[in-house]
Amino acid sequence: MELATPHAPADASAQASRGWIRVENLSVRFTSRHEEVLAVDDASIEVKPGEFVTIIGPSGCGKSTLLNVVAGFIKGNDGCVTVDGVPVDGPSIQRGVVFQQYSLFPWLSVRQNVEFGLKMKGMRRFARESSARTLLGLAGLLAFENHYPDQLSGGMKQRVGIVRALATSPQVLLMDEPFGALDAQTRVVMQEILTNMWQRFRLSVLFITHDIDEAIFLSDRIYVMTARPGRIKAEIKVDLPRPRTAEMTSSPAFATLVQQLRQLIREESLAAMGTELHDGALGGFATEVGPGGVCNIVNG
Amino acid sequence: MLTAHKLESFDADKALEETHLEAQIIPIAEPAAAPPLAQPLARPPAVVKRRARGIAPRTLLTWLLSALSLTILITAWHFAVKYKLDFYIRFNNIPSPEAVFDDATSLFGNARFQRHVGLSLRRILAGFSVAAVLAIPIGLLLGRNRVARELIFPALEILRPIPAIAWVPMSIMLWPSNEVSIVFITFLGSFFPILLNTIQGVQSLDKVLVRAARSLGASRVALFWHVVLPGSLPHVFTGLTIGMGVAWVSLIAAEMISGQFGIGYFTWEAYSLVRYSEIVLGMIVIGVLGLVCSGVIRLVGGWLMPWAARQNQELS
Ligand SMILES: Nc1ncnc2c1ncn2[C@@H]1O[C@H](COP(=O)(O)OP(=O)(O)OP(=O)(O)O)[C@@H](O)[C@H]1O
Ligand SMILES: [Mg+2]
Numbered sequence: 001m002e003l004a005t006p007h008a009p010a011d012a013s014a015q016a017s018r019g020w021i022r023v024e025n026l027s028v029r030f031t032s033r034h035e036e037v038l039a040v041d042d043a044s045i046e047v048k049p050g051e052f053v054t055i056i057g058p059s060g061c062g063k064s065t066l067l068n069v070v071a072g073f074i075k076g077n078d079g080c081v082t083v084d085g086v087p088v089d090g091p092s093i094q095r096g097v098v099f100q101q102y103s104l105f106p107w108l109s110v111r112q113n114v115e116f117g118l119k120m121k122g123m124r125r126f127a128r129e130s131s132a133r134t135l136l137g138l139a140g141l142l143a144f145e146n147h148y149p150d151q152l153s154g155g156m157k158q159r160v161g162i163v164r165a166l167a168t169s170p171q172v173l174l175m176d177e178p179f180g181a182l183d184a185q186t187r188v189v190m191q192e193i194l195t196n197m198w199q200r201f202r203l204s205v206l207f208i209t210h211d212i213d214e215a216i217f218l219s220d221r222i223y224v225m226t227a228r229p230g231r232i233k234a235e236i237k238v239d240l241p242r243p244r245t246a247e248m249t250s251s252p253a254f255a256t257l258v259q260q261l262r263q264l265i266r267e268e269s270l271a272a273m274g275t276e277l278h279d280g281a282l283g284g285f286a287t288e289v290g291p292g293g294v295c296n297i298v299n300g
Numbered sequence: 301m302l303t304a305h306k307l308e309s310f311d312a313d314k315a316l317e318e319t320h321l322e323a324q325i326i327p328i329a330e331p332a333a334a335p336p337l338a339q340p341l342a343r344p345p346a347v348v349k350r351r352a353r354g355i356a357p358r359t360l361l362t363w364l365l366s367a368l369s370l371t372i373l374i375t376a377w378h379f380a381v382k383y384k385l386d387f388y389i390r391f392n393n394i395p396s397p398e399a400v401f402d403d404a405t406s407l408f409g410n411a412r413f414q415r416h417v418g419l420s421l422r423r424i425l426a427g428f429s430v431a432a433v434l435a436i437p438i439g440l441l442l443g444r445n446r447v448a449r450e451l452i453f454p455a456l457e458i459l460r461p462i463p464a465i466a467w468v469p470m471s472i473m474l475w476p477s478n479e480v481s482i483v484f485i486t487f488l489g490s491f492f493p494i495l496l497n498t499i500q501g502v503q504s505l506d507k508v509l510v511r512a513a514r515s516l517g518a519s520r521v522a523l524f525w526h527v528v529l530p531g532s533l534p535h536v537f538t539g540l541t542i543g544m545g546v547a548w549v550s551l552i553a554a555e556m557i558s559g560q561f562g563i564g565y566f567t568w569e570a571y572s573l574v575r576y577s578e579i580v581l582g583m584i585v586i587g588v589l590g591l592v593c594s595g596v597i598r599l600v601g602g603w604l605m606p607w608a609a610r611q612n613q614e615l616s
Contacts, residue, residue: 071511072515073511073514073515090514091514093515093517096516097511097512097515099512101506101508103506103508103509103511103512105509105512105513105527105530105531106607107530107531107533107605107607107608108607116513116516116518116526117516117517119526120518120519120522121517148606148607164512164516165515165516168516168517
């Protein structure tokens with residue numbers, strides 16, 4: 001059966017040089033009435049064009065803060081954030097954002113939500129509608145185009161959120177725990193949809209999650225953050241072949257990665273909860289290479 | 301990457317067709333790699349139908365109960381008058397429902413009465429419209445702009461607790477004619493509820509919606525028109541509904557105190573002239589007019605906010 005291929009291959013390689021996120025030595029402090037919170041401490045990360053990168057870390061470690069700086073919603077106190085070499089200064093249509101909470105405009109129908117960015121661009125109504133329909137079709141939401149967000153399930157809302165962020169053809173997609181509120185089955189479906197979208201649109205994705213399996217299943221690389229103040233503790237390369245399938249999650253390579261990530265995150269979660277760990281466990285984490293060089297850990 | 305232009309040229313019809321034919325597969329760049337979509341394309345749920353079917357008996361019951369409720373009220377009134385109930389509250393001079401009904405038929409055709417009603421409606425319309433036209437933009441501004449809020453709000457906070465009726469003497473001194481001062485009282489009554497609810501609507505707008513809009517390329521102006529305004533509309537309409545109620549309260553009081561015409565004056569005059577059934581008629585007309593006015597606001601609200609109307613439907 002013929003499948004639609006919207007891009008010529010030449011186009012894809014031209015696009016491949018865009019959507020390059022670099023965060024260098026970023027620190028973010030929040031000053032409240034009584035205390036100063038160091039939310040992100042000297043973090044450096046990179047997302048290469050077309051790469052899928054995940055940040056994982058305990059709750060409250062500064063993941064959203066880091067993502068919000070890249071999105072341009074807040075400013076860092078130190079360091080430098082650039083996309084394609086241009087310093088980030090405020091939100092931009094080049095950087096689509098999918099939020100942790102539901103963020104659809106309740107007064108707009110599903111299709112109008114997807115059209116929003118195109119409308120801001122000044123695109124004509126007819127062109128807008130057909131673009132939105134095409135995208136909604138890809139996400140299996142066409143039948144709901146005239147529904148209001150309140151009439152959708154949680155998974156559908158997040159799918160619309162992703163489609164809305166993609167509608168303006170951003171080079172970068174920033175996703176802050178987009179599936180956090182979904183049940184396990186819906187999550188798996190959403191991961192597959194996201195992978196499809198990512199490959200189709202050749203985006204650079206910066207993704208945040210709590211879920212180790214999700215991180216491995218989706219990512220090319222994973223950054224592990226420490227408990228507050230959030231630093232980059234480790235960087236893990238996921239060399240599993242693509243396309244990834246559900247069966248892969250039970251492969252030994254996958255299991256090794258899960259094991260390693262679990263260990264790294266367990267330490268941080270314990271630290272986040274204030275539990276004392278003896279120095280050996282925290283300081284000297286060995287650089288273990290999995291069977292067949294599947295992964296390597298770089299201490300942060 | 302897809303640009304807007306390319307997205308257009310991408311054959312939409314074909315994509316539509318595909319979503320029907322291949323409900324199970326999302327087409328991707330490498331066809332062989334497409335994992336089956338576990339969730340088939342869902343159809344809109346059949347909830348709508350079920351709800352529609354559920355409404356009929358419910359509405360019937362609602363109507364029956366409403367009719368029953370009114371019947372009880374009128375019957376109680378009837379017997380209280382008939383037996384001249386005098387048990388701290390006195391029904392000695394109160395006209396019976398039958399007497400009121402008889403008077404009503406002749407009164408409603410009366411030009412003098414129609415003029416009273418017409419004038420009251422005109423005052424409400426003027427006072428309320430001016431209040432809405434001023435309070436909504438000011439509220440939106442104060443909700444958005446901190447400096448403006450801190451500059452203007454303290455002055456408003458001092459004026460706000462003063463009931464509109466307390467303004468009657470001052471209002472007569474301030475304005476050139478009696479008519480304008482009554483409209484002013486009506487305006488005052490509705491201004492503050494509309495203003496405060498609008499401010500609250502703007503401030504309770506979810507920050508994530510603002511962020512979403514900004515990352516979708518909304519300029520400051522677009523943000524205001526496409527996010528702040530629709531986002532605070534439900535609160536604005538709450539303010540309008542409350543404001544309309546307070547406008548009527550203020551109007552009637554002002555008319556009773558200082559008016560020469562209007563339904564409030566008519567009711568008060570009926571008392572002075574010992575036309576007891578006209579008192580009751582005046583009250584009923586005031587009630588019905590208030591009801592109609594807030595009904596109109598709700599209608600406009602439902603028309604402007606179809607998304608909120610749906611929510612209400614589910615609640616009822
Ligand atoms: N606006 C703010 N003012 C003050 N402190 C803040 C603010 N936003 C975040 N913080 C603090 O910064 C730290 C990091 O917050 P952040 O939301 O980035 O965490 P997170 O990693 O996204 O957590 P979660 O996984 O629970 O979403 C937290 O300790 C939080 O209390
Ligand atoms: Mg977060």
